[in-house]
Amino acid sequence: MLTRTDIEHEKLKDDSPFFRAALAPTNEEQQLLFTLKNLGKLPARFDGQLFVPLLEHHNPKIRCLAIKNVGKLKDRRFLPELVAFAKTEKNTLARREAVSAIGRLKTENAIPILTQFTMDTDPKIILQALRGLLYFKEHPKVQSALASLAEHPNELIREQIARELKEHRQTETSKTRNHPASLDTLKNVMVRADVQDVLKVIPDESIHLTFTSPPYYNARDYTIFPSYKAYLDFLTAVFKETHRITKEGRFFVLNTSPIIVPRISRAHSSKRYAIPYDIHPRLTKIGWEFIDDIVWVKPEYAAKNRNGGFFQHRKPLGYKANSVTESVMVYRKKTDKLIDWNLRQYDDETIAASKVMGEYEKTNVWQINPATDKIHPAVFPPELAARVIQFYSFKGDLVFDPFGGSGTVGHVALAHERYFFLCEKEAEYIERAKQMLDTSLFSTTNPRTLSLTELESDIAEETQKL
Numbered sequence: 001m002l003t004r005t006d007i008e009h010e011k012l013k014d015d016s017p018f019f020r021a022a023l024a025p026t027n028e029e030q031q032l033l034f035t036l037k038n039l040g041k042l043p044a045r046f047d048g049q050l051f052v053p054l055l056e057h058h059n060p061k062i063r064c065l066a067i068k069n070v071g072k073l074k075d076r077r078f079l080p081e082l083v084a085f086a087k088t089e090k091n092t093l094a095r096r097e098a099v100s101a102i103g104r105l106k107t108e109n110a111i112p113i114l115t116q117f118t119m120d121t122d123p124k125i126i127l128q129a130l131r132g133l134l135y136f137k138e139h140p141k142v143q144s145a146l147a148s149l150a151e152h153p154n155e156l157i158r159e160q161i162a163r164e165l166k167e168h169r170q171t172e173t174s175k176t177r178n179h180p181a182s183l184d185t186l187k188n189v190m191v192r193a194d195v196q197d198v199l200k201v202i203p204d205e206s207i208h209l210t211f212t213s214p215p216y217y218n219a220r221d222y223t224i225f226p227s228y229k230a231y232l233d234f235l236t237a238v239f240k241e242t243h244r245i246t247k248e249g250r251f252f253v254l255n256t257s258p259i260i261v262p263r264i265s266r267a268h269s270s271k272r273y274a275i276p277y278d279i280h281p282r283l284t285k286i287g288w289e290f291i292d293d294i295v296w297v298k299p300e301y302a303a304k305n306r307n308g309g310f311f312q313h314r315k316p317l318g319y320k321a322n323s324v325t326e327s328v329m330v331y332r333k334k335t336d337k338l339i340d341w342n343l344r345q346y347d348d349e350t351i352a353a354s355k356v357m358g359e360y361e362k363t364n365v366w367q368i369n370p371a372t373d374k375i376h377p378a379v380f381p382p383e384l385a386a387r388v389i390q391f392y393s394f395k396g397d398l399v400f401d402p403f404g405g406s407g408t409v410g411h412v413a414l415a416h417e418r419y420f421f422l423c424e425k426e427a428e429y430i431e432r433a434k435q436m437l438d439t440s441l442f443s444t445t446n447p448r449t450l451s452l453t454e455l456e457s458d459i460a461e462e463t464q465k466l
């Protein structure tokens, strides 16, 4: 029985007859698969011809691993085998391996072949071919291949092409250069006003993270909307402006859940509104790129009982689940830049100090008990805000909550050495937020409550000095 150690050991020897035997196409499939999977990094002198007969094996997994190993050799003499395989192979994974291997040969001779593969029907093959072509980005034939894909129906291909064509032109703007900084005027401030008015006076790219829970359509008294459409339009307008004031590539985390508007009499049925699903397409249209769907799970006692009737009659169609979950939807401001670019904007000390240490939730299911407050009817549990703030911001960042309520995002941001900027239109909740912030352990930072006019004049004063 062959072991990994045997394979490692034999690889070190020159011209080993061992692999001729181990890779013979007539061997048991399991043995071939084991050998091919465990070959690891191949020495330059490895005899790649041993893989060639396996490219016609009837088992696609063996063909796929064989072509992958040919690719590892990066030996230009195998270009004809790779091309023939990529053109005739039926298995898509194996074909992608072949196109990827052709690209990694980094030879100009492959440009016409890779260009042909940019006309493939499988978008992943096209993306692999593109990767190979990009080694010769400045070559006129590559430039024209890129240009011809600019209007490709596949979104990933279009994005890749746009990124490549743009990279040539891109220069850093003053906004992107000063990524970790934010206006002092906005730091640790609560504004007592309608969020739509507040957003109008905030300069572009002012904040690093937004975490919020908006009013749930007519579920509580604080805002009554004439229709569900009007409600969604309002949220869309707020989150569009939030997008504008968010720094490049930074995150927006939205907590909502479906809500129920109770029936008006026994002759009517209640109406359920799927807020997360309805707001999602509007957010992506604005330019928020979907990143994650986290589910906040509360204990069963926290759910409103909806299945009393079903419990009695047990008849199909009448089942109603008690809802113990809320959505925590994570988005990033769409950009060509990778997360690495965002990281590079911070110094090493800030990055080290912002690391999320110790135990953390690895799944998208977050079990957190709900919180209650004597004044505000729907507050975030501090644990929920703490996770979002630690996962999606750095120390010294500015965290925004457009629907600040009792200010949970504020005191949790301070506890994690971030700044906060909150809006809340109800005086009662602003008072509550002030109390919470004053009694918080981090009250030394002197949070300020401003009116819209005060905020506007402070911003004007600070931006004039810049």
Ligand SMILES: C[S@@+](CC[C@H](N)C(=O)[O-])C[C@H]1O[C@@H](n2cnc3c(N)ncnc32)[C@H](O)[C@@H]1O
Pocket: 193, 194, 195, 196, 212, 213, 214, 215, 216, 222, 223, 376, 378, 379, 380, 402, 403, 404, 405, 406, 407, 408, 409, 423, 424, 425, 426, 429
């Ligand atoms: C779900 S609560 C947020 C609670 C908050 N997460 C907390 O932990 O206390 C939504 C808040 O948005 C506020 N609000 C609703 N419409 C608003 C508007 N147009 N401008 C500013 N605040 C608004 C409500 O008064 C309410 O306090």
